Amino acid sequence: MRNIFAVAGVVIKELYRRKDFYVLFIVTILICLIMASINIYNDANIVRYVKEISLDLIWLCSLVIAVTTTARQIPAERENRTLLPLLAKPLTRVQLIVGKFLGCWLACGLALLCFYLFFGALAASREHHWPLLNYLQAGAMHWFMLGVVVALALLGSLVFAAPSSNSTICFVVIGGILFVGRHLDQQALKLAEPARSVVLGLYFALPHLEFYDMRDLVVHNWPLIAWKYIALALLYGLFYMAAFLIGACLVFRRKPVN
Amino acid sequence: MSTILKTEKLRVEYRSRELRQATKVALRGLDLEVGAGEVFGFLGPNGAGKTTTMNVLLGFVPPTSGAAYLFGIDVRQPIARQRIGYLPELTYYYKFLNAEELLRFYAKIFGLSRAVANQRIPELLKLVELEHAGKRPIKSYSKGMQQRVGLAQALINDPDLLILDEPTSGLDPLGRMKVREIIQRLKNEGKTVFFSSHELGEVESVCDRVAIIHQGELKAIGRVADITGSHANLEKAFLDIVGFQMQPAS
Numbered sequence: 248m249r250n251i252f253a254v255a256g257v258v259i260k261e262l263y264r265r266k267d268f269y270v271l272f273i274v275t276i277l278i279c280l281i282m283a284s285i286n287i288y289n290d291a292n293i294v295r296y297v298k299e300i301s302l303d304l305i306w307l308c309s310l311v312i313a314v315t316t317t318a319r320q321i322p323a324e325r326e327n328r329t330l331l332p333l334l335a336k337p338l339t340r341v342q343l344i345v346g347k348f349l350g351c352w353l354a355c356g357l358a359l360l361c362f363y364l365f366f367g368a369l370a371a372s373r374e375h376h377w378p379l380l381n382y383l384q385a386g387a388m389h390w391f392m393l394g395v396v397v398a399l400a401l402l403g404s405l406v407f408a409a410p411s412s413n414s415t416i417c418f419v420v421i422g423g424i425l426f427v428g429r430h431l432d433q434q435a436l437k438l439a440e441p442a443r444s445v446v447l448g449l450y451f452a453l454p455h456l457e458f459y460d461m462r463d464l465v466v467h468n469w470p471l472i473a474w475k476y477i478a479l480a481l482l483y484g485l486f487y488m489a490a491f492l493i494g495a496c497l498v499f500r501r502k503p504v505n
Numbered sequence: 506m507s508t509i510l511k512t513e514k515l516r517v518e519y520r521s522r523e524l525r526q527a528t529k530v531a532l533r534g535l536d537l538e539v540g541a542g543e544v545f546g547f548l549g550p551n552g553a554g555k556t557t558t559m560n561v562l563l564g565f566v567p568p569t570s571g572a573a574y575l576f577g578i579d580v581r582q583p584i585a586r587q588r589i590g591y592l593p594e595l596t597y598y599y600k601f602l603n604a605e606e607l608l609r610f611y612a613k614i615f616g617l618s619r620a621v622a623n624q625r626i627p628e629l630l631k632l633v634e635l636e637h638a639g640k641r642p643i644k645s646y647s648k649g650m651q652q653r654v655g656l657a658q659a660l661i662n663d664p665d666l667l668i669l670d671e672p673t674s675g676l677d678p679l680g681r682m683k684v685r686e687i688i689q690r691l692k693n694e695g696k697t698v699f700f701s702s703h704e705l706g707e708v709e710s711v712c713d714r715v716a717i718i719h720q721g722e723l724k725a726i727g728r729v730a731d732i733t734g735s736h737a738n739l740e741k742a743f744l745d746i747v748g749f750q751m752q753p754a755s
Contacts, residue, residue: 265601332658335668337584338614504565
């Protein structure tokens with residue numbers, strides 16, 4: 248575990264020393280503050296729109312941070328040749344992969360914490376209440392969704408050498424899952440065999456990231472989801488993280504380092 | 506003298522990516538043995554198999570056949586790397602870290618306690634003359650400074666065996682002299698140093714023994730004086746061994 252945490256610590260340092268996070272955070276704050284300061288239609292419920300757009304921005308920024316941070320990890324180590332002195336130490340390739348995953352996931356968690364704190368402060372300033380448990384559920388689900396994305400991007404970074412191609416493919420896959428994935432089962436029913444089985448198989452094999460989207464819960468202050476369902480969803484996420492990480496370790500096991 | 510590094514009939518083949526090309530043989534049954542406290546020079550022209558040998562020793566490349574051992578442990582086991590230091594040729598360390606943070610990171614991987622790391626890091630920075638730049642980001646370092654921080658990271662665990670891949674490559678004469686001094690100092694401390702270099706004068710001055718490899722085969726191994734033999738210097742002997750014919754000046 249010592250080696251894994253050492254690698255993870257360097258990844259976290261990298262995130263908060265780069266400008267990417269700060270730029271996204273400041274842009275989100277500015278957009279949200281500008282929106283919160285005006286009320287074009289004199290609508291009493293305008294705060295819901297502000298909350299919805301803020302959460303959309305937070306989702307977008309968190310996905311950008313997760314994918315871009317993870318996609319460059321292993322390719323940058325190879326390109327700068329830092330992988331050589333690193334693997335020349337008593338560090339296994341599995342420890343490196345798990346450390347990179349943990350670092351990226353924790354870094355995303357820290358970024359998410361900043362975003363949600365800002366969002367909470369913004370919402371509280373307008374609504375004068377702070378539904379902490381709703382935020383906790385939404386934040387935890389969001390973080391686990393990012394865990395699946397990080398594991399997927401890490402696997403992708405070992406298959407596609409260039410971080411840019413990996414990032415693009417990850418965004419397409421994640422976008423596809425979020426917007427199309429949930430409808431695949433209905434589409435499958437309209438198809439003839441064997442396409443029907445293939446699409447249904449795809450529907451069940453894909454990680455359903457839309458399960459983790461709890462923006463409506465926060466925007467409309469809906470009652471909490473039962474914790475047992477949250478726990479099940481988190482376990483579902485852990486299963487996909489493990490599957491992608493095992494895949495990454497298998498690919499990296501025999502990969503030449505230079 | 507105990508054996509620190511050993512290879513037995515080491516053979517490495519790379520499968521060509523192009524369909525009709527045969528597999529490329531990088532090493533052909535290499536037998537090497539390096540004893541404790543030796544400074545061992547590993548020489549050969551470009552593409553001879555020096556870096557491949559180091560890659561096998563460090564567990565980066567699995568041998569096709571044969572075996573390699575460090576301290577009697579198979580190199581495929583990570584624990585074999587606990588007592589070694591490695592300096593690769595031309596590495597660009599994490600730009601967002603400073604030298605102290607980089608050394609602390611590697612110290613953690615070796616399992617050094619915070620107290621030991623706190624003592625060792627300033628010592629190493631002083632040794633490689635980077636004590637004034639320890640808190641500066643590595644991205645602001647010159648090439649020579651990067652190479653020196655590389656040397657410091659290779660020494661962080663006070664290794665018994667140091668593997669250096671062309672340690673003076675890209676350094677100015679002062680930097681080269683400094684690296685030679687450090688190798689000499691390590692030798693005096695009883696450490697084993699295994700290094701590849703194209704600077705034959707440097708090899709002649711610091712090495713106890715050398716091996717010359719060409720096209721994946723070991724061509725000569727022995728004490729510097731024995732290899733040089735009747736030749737004027739090691740460079741002439743090297744050229745003769747690898748079969749290079751000097752063209753007479755017209």
